Amino acid sequence: MEISLFFQEQQKLLRHVSPRIKRSLFAHIDWSQRLIGIIGQRGVGKTTLMLQALKEQYGTSDHALYISVDNPFFKAISLYEFAIHFEQLGGKTLYIDEVHKYSDWSSHLKSIYDSTQLNIVFSGSSMLQIHAQEADLSRRAIIHRLANLSFREYLSLIGAGTFPAISLGELFAQHTSMAGEVAAHIKPLKHFNDYLAHGCYPFICEGPDTYQSKLVSIINQILESDLPYVTQIPVTQIDKLKKLLYLLAESAPFEPNISKLAAMTEISRATMGDYLRYLEQASLLQRVPSATKGTGRIRKPEKIYLYNTNLACAINKTPHIGTSRETFFVNQIKSSFYNTTSLLDTSIALSANGDFRIDNQFTIEVGGKNKGYGQIKDIADSYLAVDDMETGFKNTIPLWLFGFLY
Structure with a gap:
């Protein structure tokens, strides 16, 4: 040999x-x-x-x-x-x-x-x-x-700056000083917008011009090669899965109605649940359950997002800004918990009041810089994660800083 x-x-x-x-x-x-x-x-x-x-x-x-x-x-x-x-x-x-x-x-x-x-x-x-x-x-x-690049890792990879990772506790307690330290060295909002479009994968080092075409190639390889090989999905179903991803990419975000989704994609209702699970395991989408207790949170996800914002940009050239913000937030939170040992994934769930419940403790509302605090003002450990903001104040945190968790 x-x-x-x-x-x-x-x-x-x-x-x-x-x-x-x-x-x-x-x-x-x-x-x-x-x-x-x-x-x-x-x-x-x-x-x-x-x-x-x-x-x-x-x-x-x-x-x-x-x-x-x-x-x-x-x-x-x-x-x-x-x-x-x-x-x-x-x-x-x-x-x-x-x-x-x-x-x-x-x-x-x-x-x-x-x-x-x-x-x-x-x-x-x-x-x-x-x-x-x-x-x-x-x-x-x-x-x-191994998750996609965090915003912090992206900054290091492109040579913009090297910064330490922070924990959730540090972020909520010290976000003002931490954001200020970063902003003293770089313009985080400029780099953040680039990251959302083409910063989640290391091949950004090969240049942004061919980035999306390479990402589309990866999507096709996953759908046309990996999925059929590992799951035995019939090749005849691959175009339907592509249509499913496109529908998810243009939604804001998608609140699953399995019957309607099956009809729109011509995928049987009986297999739709399996296909959504396969796509999540392949890191093409993410499902966020409700924060309700019991077996219902295991059976039925309340919202479906693409795995990261770069996928949305590659599939749908003009993704909804609100969806992009939430997709980034979900991606960075879930990724930071990937290698945490627990029986159930409690990293993120939908909140009855704000947008998300993090680690069964923190309530987060995600939005633009004019987002109001009224919806969550009476909830303990509640925060705004705000886009288009360089540094925050009190319980208002710049959205980009959640990209420093790993």
Whole structure:
């Protein structure tokens, strides 16, 4: 089995990987764990994260190897046998990219974990359902989800400024001074508008002119390749899913009526719920439940948003400004909670009074700079998240500052 070609390809990739700027998730991963999974949407930077870890820990050593099982080589070779051979050659850590493209991948990872001393880092689409696999990886694998770029990470990536991440508690208690510190170095509103249009994915470094076409290509790859491969959705349904995304992109935002949505897209009502769940797992949309208690919040989401504002701009060139504000807010809050361990996702829900309820404590109303406080004035821990504002005052917080949570 010829492995030298993979090492040659790896050296080419490492020459183009900079250790200077790392996603915030990098520091939260314990790279010494034996089986690490990194899941996330196409284009968010999973491959770069893995290569940065390899380069930092091993340099040009042959003790670590990066492979992508999307390579045709793995159509004819066992991933398990490849790993065994790599260990026999002195290998210590195997980085496996696009693992969901390999048939019966979980069984192979389980066998590698049980039969070798290799450390394994694998990445794949957020479609991966680790706990549902026949080979139970949930007791072995530590899974991390990589979100799209936060506004803070975007500023660092484009060289506008490097700022520390802040916690929710710090944001609510110290937002005036924190916003002032940022505003002393950059013009946050100028960069924020750019971020909403083309700042959620690292390939912004390749220039804004081709950004949306690349993002449309990613959407098509998810719908035409990833979804049918992982979920067995018939290819004949893909155009209907595209129509569904377009309808969501032009809504402000979409309050789901499953029967009406099924009729508009020609998707059966019986399968619409499954398709919405698949699109959410693929990081193309987000569902926000109501804050009501009980099983109702699990069964029926109250509002549906696209995953981020860049998707809305790529699909619908002129997205509704109010929807963009809420989409940004939902995206940054949910992303900041991705790797928080809990039985239920309590990061964000719709509020009976304001727009959103955060972490079962804070009530938030999102709007423009003329947004009034009257609707939530008598509610404890209530705040306005306001667009077109550089610094806030008391319980009024600049919307852009919620992009500093990770």
